[in-house]
Ligand SMILES: NC(=O)C1=CN([C@@H]2O[C@H](COP(=O)(O)OP(=O)(O)OC[C@H]3O[C@@H](n4cnc5c(N)ncnc54)[C@H](O)[C@@H]3O)[C@@H](O)[C@H]2O)C=CC1
């Protein structure tokens with residue numbers, strides 16, 4: 001089984017190194033690794049954020065472990081050359097449309113949440129975010145209005161097939177959890193969202209055992225802080241899911257804690273923390289590697305059918321936290337490598 005390692009930019013290499021140490025410690029038979037260039041690192045080395053060799057490796061791999069992309073040096077490049085195109089391109093080219101972002105409080109971290117501990121303690125939710133469509137992939141550009149003003153535009157759209165397949169992901173995830181699905185949209189204003197809602201309702205006929213509700217995204221942002229314990233599975237589009245998952249991360253303690261899996265239905269998947277390349281702390285040893293280590297656990301479970309090994313990693317992370325392992329984002333002083341050491345010590 002081949003794992004493609006794409007560390008990327010900023011803290012990406014630092015956190016992927018720690019996840020790789022944990023995977024190595026499991027000594028799983030038959031796992032092989034190949035590393036590829038993505039993001040600003042790839043642009044600087046070969047002139048493109050997602051070079052053909054990287055894409056070819058991604059297609060060949062059983063799973064991809066991804067760090068993060070994004071480099072302030074590249075922010076003025078033309079859009080198609082920016083580091084972020086690497087993750088957007090991988091999701092699109094491999095048809096990775098179903099991005100699962102679980103958010104659950106580790107009891108020891110309830111005090112690190114931006115919410116009251118008793119509110120945070122109730123969080124156990126999964127955001128199912130569509131990642132092949134929406135405004136991120138629509139026609140975009142700059143133009144000049146009739147009265148000479150510069151105007152930027154990005155077209156938001158979803159077709160019914162795109163909504164149907166992510167709706168199925170949401171319902172199936174809910175069936176495997178507590179049987180509740182909340183579809184988040186902005187159907188009071190957007191036609192894209194009206195279609196989304198109509199199609200989700202159609203698909204619900206196949207899942208009579210799942211309790212479906214709908215919520216506008218502005219209310220969802222508020223409810224996520226007011227009473228996050230009400231949510232089981234949230235299914236939503238690319239943009240809303242991106243925003244709500246960063247918000248959910250602070251509800252459970254830190255953006256450095258949230259892992260993700262992005263699946264295409266073939267068994268192949270891309271696994272990455274939900275955060276970015278954190279250029280503000282890159283190279284300082286302050287990055288929390290736990291989201292990436294937990295993403296490696298999701299990889300073992302979803303793409304490699306190694307659930308018991310995934311359980312081992314998750315239990316070790318919980319134990320390390322119970323033993324007091326804390327990086328700066330969790331109110332402590334441990335470095336990225338020391339956090340990795342703490343997990344390895346109890347694996
Ligand atoms: N999937 C990806 O590769 C993503 C890439 N990005 C890119 O990352 C770059 C930075 O974006 P930002 O908006 O600053 O988001 P970010 O998620 O990189 O950082 C936001 C804040 O959270 C902190 N943070 C993030 N991960 C952390 C970790 N593991 N441990 C401790 N603190 C952590 C950062 O230090 C920063 O203060 C941009 O170029 C952006 O486009 C952003 C999100 C996802």
Ligand SMILES: CC(C)CC(=O)C(=O)O
Pocket residue numbers: 084087088242274275
């Ligand atoms: C380049 C962005 C779309 C990445 C991001 O913010 C995310 O996937 O969460």
Ligand SMILES: [Mg+2]
Pocket residue numbers: 242243246274
């Ligand atoms: Mg994001």
